[in-house]
Amino acid sequence: MTENSREASSVLAKHTYTVSAVVRGYAGRTLYVNVGDGVIESKPVTQEMKDKFIGGRGFDLWLLWNGVADDTKWDDPENEIVISSGPCGGTTQYPGSGKSIVATVSPLTNVVIDSNAGGHFGPLLKFAGWDAVEVQGKADKDVIVVIDGTTGTVRIEVAPEDAPGDTHLLGRWLLDRYAADEEARRYTSSITAGTGSEHTRMGCLNFSLYDRKRQDLRYKQAGRGGIGTVLRDKRIKALVVRSRPVKGDSNAPADLGRISRTGAEMHREVREFDPIQNRMRSRGTSYLVQIMDDYDLLPVHNFRYGSHPDTPQINGDVWEARFTQGLPDGCWYGCTIACAHAVDGYEVKSGPHKGQIVIVDGPEYETIAAVGSNCGIFDPDVVLEINFYCDTYGIDTISFGTALGFVMECYEAGVLDTEKTGGLELSFGSADAALAVLHQMGQGEAFGEVVGLGIRGMKRYFVEQYDTDARFLQDIGMEAKGLEYSEYVTKESLAQQGGYGLTNKGPHHDEAWLIFMDLVNNQLPTFEDKAEALHYFPMWRTWFGLCGFCKLPWNDVVHPKNAQSAEPSKIPHHVQNYVEIFSGVTGREVTSQDLIDMAEGVYNFQRVFNIRLGYGLREHDAIPYRSVGPVTAEEYESRADRYDEQLRELLNLEPETMSTEEKMSALRVHRERQYELLIDAVYERRGWTADGVPTLSKLQSLGIDYPEVVAVVERHL
Amino acid sequence: MKVLSHDPELCVGCYTCEEVCSETWFKLVDRSRSSIRIHDDGSGPLRAVFCVQCGECIAVCPTEAISQDRRGIVRVRKKLCVGCMSCVGFCPYDAMFYHEDQTEPYKCVACGKCVDPCPADALAILDEQVAQ
Structure with missing residues (x-):
């Protein structure tokens, strides 16, 4: 954080605190920030909270429960976004121990949505002194919330008008503004949404991580349920956190040796068996695409079918060739599963960022199935383009793909026509039209605004506006509770x-x-x-x-010995690993x-x-x-x-x-x-x-x- | 590049090398902190485990804490290390070690301190090709 940046900022509210050490996985307090009235407070983490709600999603729910009323709607000021990692979050020794979990009242479901993401925000938040951050209120102008664990300050700043809107630019802008040197970049993370979050109900959050090998930012998404929409409704441009350097004992586990032992053994298991099992280290979750197709479980054409002859064009082999290989692509330190792959040096082919050379994070299985096979799109370049734009616009790829599949079936069934779509021919496989809708969602215009309502909103709209058969829409609209389905044919x-x-x-x-x-x-x-x-x-x-x-x-x-266990589906030897890590971190024997x-x-x-x-x-x-x-x-x-x-x-x-x-x-x-x-x-x-x-x-x-x-x-x- | 070399035919399993190593690097005579480990499975010559400087761990490290120096020796920079144990699990020779009291792993850097004290002359610092 430079003096210049502080001076250039307009600080609406500031809170100072002493950064206390983490003890056995807990910082011991949570941060409350109201962007409406500028109140910033520290709340204690009680033993009852630890015993009953543990952390992460549990803390989110408890804080949210106490923050909202029975009739709170997603866009009411008292709605909150709560983010927490949990007691084991920030452990570096065991794969997959850096998740952040977010909860809010969802604009798609009107109930609580929880969604999780990789990236560095949650662990760095804890190392900056907070087990959770709870943001409430609505600002009257765009703001940035800055949590600085190196100086012990929390600030609400006015976001300058030249701050970019879309994540791939905004994240970099934030990094340049708040992390002056290479060391600061390593321990700074942001949460942003994008212009699409401002215009749709399916906005996602992008959690950044600074990739030391690429010397650039990567993003992991808390995609589900429209939390990005809530962020932008509160006029929060970004949350930024910075902590002191991360070490192997930053999470202050009760028994470091137990953690190290369990982690080292798991890394050996990954080294030995991943290459002959799912090959997550080289192709991530994209390995699932062909398997799902083989079992007739891959969503095709709005979940009508479970397979398609063109699936090999978007299966794991294709992505293995596209992903940059040989890099430690974990989304938190020590994740040797390393599924967070990326396509480097991608040239954007359409829309407002056309011609830019970018990193595309993913695509993961869900994205490939949602925006690919479910929409009848089997061109990997189009999947990449949609993946990039969904992320940078702050739109959930799952909700987008599932909603677009619904639109395409409506188009082919005659519920929609070019008059209603503004000229877009949205039959299955129409890649150009799919991208056009996505760009419209990014700008909040034309038919994209309708798709941005989500499937439940569209069903209502089509019945009201076009007198469509409600039962047909109910039958084919792949949503429940208002949330679009993820990508398995059931x-x-x-x-x-x-x-x-x-x-x-x-x-x-x-x-x-x-x-x-x-x-x-x-x-x-x-x-x-x-x-x-x-x-x-x-x-x-x-x-x-x-x-x-x-x-x-x-x-x-999975170690092959699992097949001989009493309940292989539960993978008991890995469950025991979690018993070891939880007990080793918290000192609570379980x-x-x-x-x-x-x-x-x-x-x-x-x-x-x-x-x-x-x-x-x-x-x-x-x-x-x-x-x-x-x-x-x-x-x-x-x-x-x-x-x-x-x-x-x-x-x-x-x-x-x-x-x-x-x-x-x-x-x-x-x-x-x-x-x-x-x-x-x-x-x-x-x-x-x-x-x-x-x-x-x-x-x-x-x-x-x-x-x-x-x-x-x-x-x- | 010079690397450590062990001759199993000469090794008598006295573990002097382990003690010297730990004393050199940790100021403690504690074999569990040694970067060379002598294994006796009871069915043949003694086996020594130590880093052969292959560099496989460099790409696994998420923080660029592991690199080769000008002499080709693979080194762990403690300042950058976050103690994730990835290198420990991914070493093909199981030659990246850790101790339960400290966060950063450690390994043989071919310093040669163990060579002279070896009473059986089983250890040497040799050119890499000769050692192989």
């Missing part, structure tokens, strides 16, 4: 239908990913089996977000069951939070039929053998005597009934009523029967 996996539908935030794979267990390996034959999996895995995956962990090192590289218990408390708290905001009941766990079965005759006929056999075997029908419409109808009744039975079984396992409300005894057993929590639940019992 028609043949009832468990994964629940994995998407029976979630707190909406259909996203980070709660449960059960397709292979259910569909491929047939490990969940009964409703009880599925319900148990839909208890265990959402809790287990929630736990990562409490502590600052990434899930990928848990299950994307068992693997304790991890689930921690998460269950937070998970149920989030469910009650949704109920408090007017949602979170059974009716809100409904899912579109496109995720359950074939909506159209064309879809049915494309997999007629499969569906006919099911009619024969499961329903004792004779498909050869039935019309396609009759077969579709019979299948639909059966499948929708199965989903309802699944809900019954899952709610029972989770300790919820038939309406999806956590019972008082469940809340008591979890120790979260606070009066204000009980009051919410009692209204529904």
Whole structure:
């Protein structure tokens, strides 16, 4: 931070503090910043918070719960954005230990969204003295919040008018402004959105990290649920954090040796097995593209189909050749899984940044599937171009791709035409039109403004404006709770239908990913089996977000000995690693069951939070039929053998005597009934009523029967 | 480039080299802090593990803390190291060591301090090609 930059800034509010040392993974306090009235405060982290909410998403939810009212909407000033890493965040010895978790009331779902990102912000925030930052209020002009752990100051500054709008320029501008030399750059991180976040409901956050090898910035996205939209609605241009240099003991673990031992062993496992398993180190999550296609699970043409002959044009082999190889592409120090690959030296081909040479972060599997196969686009250059612009505009690639797939099906079904799209021919595979829509979203103009509403908003708009058949839109619109689906076809996996539908935030794979267990390996034959999996895995995956962990090192590289374990799907030897790291950091000795218990408390708290905001009941766990079965005759006929056999075997029908419409109808009744039975079984396992409300005894057993929590639940019992 | 060389036929397993190494670099006679480790699996000649200066760890390091000096010796710069253990796990010879009391790993830099004290003349500093 230079004197000149400070003088050049207009400081609206300033707070000074003593940067205290981290103790066993906790800084011991959280930061409150109100960009509306300029109040900046420090709040203590209580033992109760550590015991019940742990950190990360748990802290986010607790602070957000106390910050908002029952009727808070996403764009109300009292809505907050809360960011926390968790007690293990900032550990350098174990792969995937630098996640930041964000929560807010979502503009897409109107309930709490949580989303996580790599990058350096969360750990550096802790090392600057804060376990979480909570921003509230609305500024009347663009502001930058600066948290400087080297000087012990927090400032709200007016953002100069020449500050760029889009992240790939803004991030660099911030770095030049707030990090004067190479050492400062290493320990500075920003959170930004982009112009697209200002004009759409699906804005994402970009978390920066300074890449020492490239001597440039990289970005990881907290993509889901429109948090970037909330950031820009508050007129926050950026959050910037700077800390003192990071060392191996910056997180002050209780037992450094235990952490180092566990980490070193995991690195050896990655070295030995990644090259013969998923090859994450050379192609990241893009390896999944071909596998999903092979199993008929890759979304194609708005989730109508699960495979396409052109998939090899965008599969992992293609990206392995495009990604720069040989660099340690972890998004936090010590992540040898290193999936955060990039295409260097990419020349932008369209839009306002045409001709610039940039780094494109990714694309990851979800992006490739969303903006690629789901939209019928199998040109890797177009996927890269969309990936770049989504990130720099601050638009979630998943919501964009899933929403665009919906638009394309509407266009081909006649719901939309060129008159309604402003001349854009948006059939599947129309790359130029897809990019045109994206640029319109970046500028907030023309048809892009409509797409920016998200699928739920578009459904409403099309019914109101064009008198479209609402049921058809409901069937094909791949959203639940208002959030666009992430990229797995679930028609043949009832468990994964629940994995998407029976979630707190909406259909996203980070709660449960059960397709292979259910569909491929047939490990969940009964409703009880599925319900148990839909208890265990959402809790287990929630736990990562409490502590600052990434899930990928848990299950994307596995020692072969795992196959001989009692429950291979849980990967017990890696679960034990997390027991070691959590205990080693916090000094709190835990068992693997304790991890689930921690998460269950937070998970149920989030469910009650949704109920408090007017949602979170059974009716809100409904899912579109496109995720359950074939909506159209064309879809049915494309997999007629499969569906006919099911009619024969499961329903004792004779498909050869039935019309396609009759077969579709019979299948639909059966499948929708199965989903309802699944809900019954899952709610029972989770300790919820038939309406999806956590019972008082469940809340008591979890120790979260606070009066204000009980009051919410009692209204529904 | 000069590197350390170990002759298993001559080694008697006295561990003097480990003690000298730890004393040289940590001022402690503590074999668990040595950058050379003698292994005896009971079925043949003793095996010594130490860095051969191959440089595989350089690309793995996320902070550019590992580099080769003018003599070709691979060195860890403590100031830049964040103690992530990536180099420990990725060393093909398991020759990057760590101690549970400190954050930065350490390794043999072919200083040769262990050579003269070896009572069996099993150690030498040799030109890389000769050592191979």
